[in-house]
Each structure stands twice: as structure tokens, then as C-alpha cells.
Amino acid sequence: MKISRRNFLKGSVTTLFLAGFNLPVYSNSKKKNLVVIMLRGGMDGLCAVPVIGDKDFEKRRKNLILDKTIKLNSDFALHPRLTNFHKLWKKEMGTIIHATNIPYTQRSHFDGQNLMETGGRVPYEIKTGWLGRTMKLAKLQGDGLALSLPMPLLLRGVPKNDNYYPAKGIMPRKEILEILRSVYLDKSEEELLNMMEIIKQRSTISSEYESRDNSALALKAGQELNKLEGPRVAVFEIDGFDTHAAQGGIDGSHSDCLIDMDKIFLNLEKGLGKELNNTLIVTLTEFGRTIKQNSGLGTEHGYGSAIFMGGGLLKKSQVFTDWPGLKRKQLFEQRDLNSTIDSRSIYASAMSTVFEVDFERIRKEVFWAEDLKNYSDKLFKT
């Protein structure tokens, strides 16, 4: 059973709390950041990173084949609207994992999104997220930043995460905040005090309206991650990948979502500046989409998808895959791109690299000793 927050506070030294918890865990090494972008609705890996010259593919989604794709290597191309990701690719800071997914094959968004966040195999069985659990293991408390109002399940498992999602409304004056802070201090309301300390530092929200657009949030997150004493982990959400109809080609609805993702890459880079070198950005989705287009020129829920990764902690730019092929018999249940890499292996490897925690410990303590592979030396600078 998880240690409750309250017990933790009791068990910890009071001065830890007063210091604000941001203890330098790795005082001898550089601060490294991890950003996770959740792509909700089922990201179509074959739309984002199409396979080149595959007749089975072209035959099955005639109307959805993209023009003017960007060739990445002899086998794969990139969606032409992912220009910012392509810039990272050209700087050896872009990697794609293809034909990968969490081990979930039932095609329900609801269950799939639960599992992509918990990392488990049974929907709703686990009440914490793989990222939160690993942060706890790495003693990264008070280091998570969610760019959303509710705390995502993905970050649960470690207390004291921060979030940023500008409110629609005007904050009270600083003076009022200061009065409340001193009340909370006098009354030993530790949790409220801790919140107020963070709120007080956010000078701008009291005076101007800030955008909730993912681009604006990414810029802000980049700036926060850039700070030495700032968060080390950020989590984004993009909705709308569930394109059952009018998925379209280059300008279709799936593209709109991919562009949203691409802008997060751009603005994170803007905010991070040189610290992009010490950052890893990864995407996460519940499943891919069927190869075959449906009668509404959309796609149905599938299985295998792709992961986008960006940042200077990557070894090089590459499409990393154990390609299963798209012939009927090679497909999962004869309809979907198969998943040949358990995406949790990628996330565990990524966290091992960024958080400097032994992969085996993550595998055992976060993923219940499941059969995950360590890809760190193939994907990341170690």
C-alpha cells in the first residue's frame, strides 16, 4: 500500500518541508528534464510516420495517403506538417519508435487511457501512474508540473506536484495572498502554506490573462524546466486523435492534432533554450488506428502506434523499430499494425536515463518485474 502523504509528512524532518522540498538530489550532475505529451484518442502512427512504398498500406487507405511527406530514411517518412519535429530530427534530436504500444489490445479509449497512465495490464486496477511511481523511486518530490487543471493519473504516486493551467478570472491582490500565507503559517496548515508559496510566485496571473493553448503552456513549461530549481518533469495533454471520420490527408483532423503536438515541441525548445540538451520529450497514446480507412474516410481503433521523442538526451535521430510488416497475416488480428516493442520498455529506459535510476529497479518496483527491455544504450546518451 502506498505511503500516505500525511504519514510521509509525519515521518519527515520538519525542516525538509520548510526548505520547500526541492532538495538537490543529484548535486553532482546536471539537472535533466523529462516531458511527457499524452496524445488522447489513439494517435495514428501510420499517418504521422507513414511507411514508404508499401503496397498493402497504399491499397488499404487510398484516400488517406499523404502527399509531400518528408523522407526520413529508405523506409519511413514524416507527416509534412511536423516541421518543428523535423528540425529536431535534422539536429540529431529526434527519434521515432514505430510499431509500439502498451500491451493493451481491447480498443477502448477509456480503458486504454487508464492503462497508458498506470502502466498496468488490468484497467482501473492500479491507482497511480508509472511516472509518479518512478519519481517517487527517484526521490523527485515537488518536481512534477502538470499543464492541466486536474492532476493527471500519470503523475500520481508522488506527492507535491505542481500544475499550471491559467484561470479565467482575476486573482486577488498580492497583499491578500500574503495575509493568507501568514494565516496558514500561524495555524500550521502545511499543505495550504505550501500551495500559497507557489501561488505567490506566480506574479503574472494576477494581472493579465494567459492563454491555455498548448503552445503557450509549452513555452511556460520550457521556461520553468529551464530553471535550476524548477520542475524536472512536465506532462501535457492533447485531445482529439480519435478521428473516425474525415481524418483527411495533410489538412485533415488528425493533422490538426499532430500540428498541436508539433507546436509543443517548438515552444518547449523556445522556453528551454540550451537546456533542451538536457531534456527528453516523449509522447504517449492508448493505441494506434486501423490501417484500413472506413467508409467515413476515418480510421477505427487499432493497436500498434508510434512514439515521438525529442531533445538532446537522444543518442541520434533514428526510426527505431522491429517492423512487423503490413501484410494481412502480419497484422494484429489481421487488421492492425502490430506492436513489437512494449512501449513501457521505452518509458522505463527513458526514465532510467533522465532520472538516473537503475533500469532494473524501475522494471521491478514500478512495472512489477514485467518483461521489459532496456533500450537506453540504443536510444539515449548514457
Add this chain to the structure above:
Amino acid sequence: MKNFFRKVAFGIGPNENVPSDPLQWAKEQLNDVPQFSWKGKKIYTEKELRKFYGEYIYGDRKILRKKYKDDKHAYKIEKDKLRHKTGQKYWQNLELCIRHTEALKSKTPVHAKLWYFWGNHFAISDKDFLARYSTGAYQRETIRANMNQNFEKMVYEGTVAWAMIHHLDNQENIGPKSESAKEEWRRREKEPATINENHARELLELHTVSPNSGYTQEDIVQLAYIMTGWRPIRDKKKLETANIFFSRKHHQPGKKVVMGKKYKSGKKSLSVVIRDLVNHPSCRNFIATKLCRYLITDYPTKDMIVPIVKAWEKSDGFLPEIHKAAVEVAFNYSDKYQKFQNPENWLLQMSKMCDINLIPGTKLMESYELGYKPSGYQRSLERLLKELGHHPYLVKQPNGWSDYSEDWMSPELMIRRLIFAKQGYFKMKPSNQNNGFYEKMIRKNFDNPNEILKFLKKKNQPEDRHILLFNLPEALKA
């Protein structure tokens, strides 16, 4: 003691007298299910609202997606029209009016606060379009309507409710040895009949015995077998929104064993197994603990739980008796424990105590016409609750909104309280924005009025005083 009025309800309003016997006042509200205090002309049935849902699903899936397959813009426009034609953005707002009127205007706010508890215990999470058409009505008809019944009846009706079956995928729960499993099309389409454990697991884990009872994975599977066949009637037009029935064709034949007890094949076994689950000692303990957590403290003590369990045993799980025991425990611990209020309850408390005009009137709500987009005023409650981070129908997971304070502590959520305290002040009647009003209100609703008044006296601006008051630990907790 005055804290108690906020602990089990939403405080005492300016036009109400402080009850001389608070416990009696609270208990009297719990004997029956009161009529709704919302004075609108019509409260729609869940079935009526589900019909709109069905029209939306069918219209989108079977008509629009095909018609506008080449044109995402036209598709979007037509889909929006269909949304409005079926009232998609209106119904939840009407439901929230009904819900909040029970807290603010009824004579039974204690009943309302417990209704919110049960709605969340048997949560319908934000899946598909349930929140927009069905969840509010489900909480009225399946949950609230059974608050004067035994817990067993509430569990049974919740389990076979259309919203619950749909949301926990029981229509996908098909006996692998059922008649349907042998159908030719399954081989052709490669869709073998399999069980789906979701609903069975939540019935055990969240709704009744909890994992403390020690059930195994095999118990979940066996319960899932018992639940096979409970699904919507096949209907080409209504699709998945058709009424729930028991389909023998999809039911797994043979005996099942759940937690050591045997159950026969067939429809009746579901009610039999539910009776056994609600009579399991873990179930009483689990529910009593949750009630204490909701009303009193994050970590209830054994002394709090025992009286509720006893009332349960004595009354055979009769909900009014369980509720009375829970409010009595809350009363006894009122001075010693303060519970951090979730955003919705906090908002309602501020609105009640300050007589804030929170709920759009019946006239405004009923001026809505199907086919049109509801106005910003008509949608104000939905927007407000979303912005506060606590919309009761938009819970992410089947385990409902958390009753632990730590889950409501995030900088952004606290920022919302600061902002909405400020907005609340400007929604008060100007005639109430004076010291006299605040003094009376604070004396009625807080146990340390002198301390609070002394603190607020130092601040000049009335608006500031309001923001400070509703963000003091005394007001954030009850």
C-alpha cells in the same frame, strides 16, 4: 457545534434560524426522499434524455460520418447542429440546477450532501457523452430515489442501470460458452465471445466489499460470468442506448462460485450475489469508512466507524438509519475534526451562507429551445464547476472524485478558490455587502466567530474580507 451545519450540509443561510437541536434537525431530513425543490415545469426522465443521446449517436455514426466524409469543415458544422438538436450542451446544466437547488433552497440540505456522496460512490465517469445526457438523470433516478431503501436495492439498481452497464462495458461481457459464442458470424468476423471483467471488478472493489474482503482474480471472473447477458436490447436505431435487459443468449451457462458461495445459471443470480456482497462484513466497514471520510476526516478512526456499522447491522442495511448514524458520528466529532471541503461543496457553502445567486432561474433555463446553442447564462453552472476542477458528472475514473484532501491540493485548484471567492462577492446582493451581514453570518456558521471577526476587522475593503474569509482554513474545512 456550528461547524456541524457545514459538515453535514452547506451552512445556515441568512434567512434561516440556527436549529436549536442540530442533530435532530439533520436526522429529520433523512427519513425519506424529498420532492425536488427545483420549480421548473419539467424534470426529464433518464429514458427521455437517453433518447436524445441515441439520436445523437445514430445521427453522427450512421448518417453524418458517411455524408461528409470528404469535408471536415462541413462535418463539424453538421455535427454541431446535431448536438444542439439533441440538447447536448443543455441537459447537464438543467441537471446541475436541480442538483444545486437541493443544497441551497431545499429544507433538506443534509439529504442533498449525502446524495452527492452516493452519486460519487456509484460514479459514472466521463465516457462517451454520458455526462451530457444521462449522468444527472441517473443520479436522480437510480441513486437519490433509493436513498430511503436498503443499500442492497441501491446496489442492484445501480448495477443494472443503463449508464453503469454502458460505462463499465458489461455489454462486452459475453459468456465464452454462451449460445452467442457459438454463432457463425463470430467465426467469420473473428470476434470470439469473451468476458469483460470491468463491471464485475468495480462491483466488488468500488461499490460493495472493497479489496479488504480478500477476493481473488478468480472471484472477479466468476462474478463476471454471473453478469454476462446484462446488456442493451438489440436495436438498429437506438444502437447502444437501448434499454437494458437480461439476454439469456449471452449468458454463461453453469454454476459459478464467488467468494466461496455457489450461484446458479440465469438472471436471478445477480440479485442473489449482490445480496451476499452487501451482507459481507467488509462491505459495511468499507461504506462506513467512506461516509466518515466524506463527512469527518481523511483517516477515520475505528470509533467513528463502529456506530455506523452497528446501525447497518441493526437495520439490515437500511440507508436512512445508516445516514442518521453517520451524521450523529459527524456531530460527536464536530469540534475535534475538520474536513477539507471539495470544490463543489465549498462553492455551495459560500453561496448558501452569503445568499449568492448561483443557480440560473427556472425562466431562464426553460427559455432554452432545442436546436439552438444554450446561452452562456444557461451554461453558467457547467462552466463554473469545470473551472473549479470539480464537475460532478465529469469524473475521470469509476472510483469517483477523491474524498482525500491531498487530491484537492494543487496550486491551480487553490487559485480557483481565490478567484471564485472574489467572484462570489460580486454576485451577492448589495444590501448584504456590509459588516452587519457578515457578522451575523459568521456567528451562525463558525465556532470561533470572535476570532474570525477580529481578524477580518483589520481589513478595509469588504471584497478583501470576503476573499479572506472563504480562504481561511475554517471556511475551506468544515
